[in-house]
Amino acid sequence: MEMVKKMDAGSVYAQESVPIMHEDDVGTMFTKLSYVGRDLLLKVLPQILSGSLFSVEQDEQQVTFAPNIRPEEEVIDWRQTAQEIDQKVRGMRPWPIAYMTYQGNRWKIWSVSVLTERTEANPGTIIRATKGQLWVACGNQSILAIEELQPSGKNKQKITDFLNGMGQKVAVGEQVGQDEE
Template sequence: MHRLLFMGTPDFSVPILRMLHEEGYTIVGVVTQPDRPVGRKRVLTPPPVKAEALRLGLPVIQPEKLRGSSELEEIKALAPDLIVTAAFGQILPKALLEVPKLGCINVHASLLPAYRGGAPIHQAVMDGCTETGVTIMYMAEKLDAGDIISQANETILPTDDTGMMFEKLSRTGENLLKETLPSILEGTNERIPQDEELVTFAKNISREQERIDWTRPGMDIHNQVRGLSPWPTAYTTFGDENVKIWKTEAMQTDSEGKPGEIIELTKEHILVKSGDDTAVAITELQPSGKKRMTASVFLNGTGSQWEKGDLFL
């Protein structure tokens, strides 16, 4: 029986770990990120993969950093035949990549060589893509550059945000790995080198990417909002306070105004001028220090002082 080591951290990884357990694979250990403070009260909280691993009765290792750590030696001592990773959150050092005789494979949420990096789902939605997918790949020292084993496509609907796509692609990854893993263990799988000329990147989201630039085209802003929802969330500034923008719609308009100017207030939305003739209708928002709410609730309450002609910066 082959010995598998699983490495993953967020909710995306949980169904994949669960599938491996349900299929009867021998999982010698689960490696995940350390517990982190969460919420305003900063409650120390285990990552989703740790919670699932403990529920399944699997041993858990939580290195702050793998390279040169005592945990790395602990992982190597488990002598896995294959390492399976899915959104683990750290680059695996060469000393670990060389341990399993069948190699290290990764469940990556893009159709490689597109969107190598830590935020492939966010970036695909922000870029307005209508399709993405999952790649099962061999891991290499260079980030997401290993040979492709298998791929599966997934549609991005106009109404999908990043949270919805995480759920879709997690299921896609689970099913694809379930189909692909037997051939990997048998040594009959494909190995397709990536075309370096087609490589694009999706780096981790920066704070600068979260801020809305109202001079951009309206559809780009709308895609930015849904690409950053439900985390880390796009934001704009009204007066001296930041306002999180959770949900928008793109609407054609012939209204005049400066980019960022409120050009219409209705019961359902706050319509804001962009850099072109596609306005951005804010339908859900979160003012500083308040809860997420619909535009309707906001305008009937504390937002009632907002007026046509006011400006977001």
């Protein structure tokens, strides 16, 4: 890309697409894109310097701008579907990390999985908290299993370790999220 003063502007010399896999997050995509960028630069830089490769103007109608993430966007909204929350968690890992609140404390959520089971419970309700499983009801009757979290002031933990330690008091029927009751 030719560098200009305007954001996300300038002519393009080459481009390559990279598939986003389900297990990808911001960190893995950064790594993948770094390697693709390096390889593409090594491939086209000699052509640019020799004058045999010319840039193509971008269609400004196709350019999108991604604003900075605001702190309030890091909060998990349990009214969203489990799939949407899973995407949010991966989209904010390894930084800034999506979070929820529980009894007034912030828990950063590092890893989740979408379950196929359905529930009638209200979004944000803990529906299972036993033997290494912490399930939370989400929007559209979907369920999310929290696999790894980080309580305030603590290290990141697998859910089994958390539930065997400080999470022993977490109970089915309790509410999580900003609108805890």
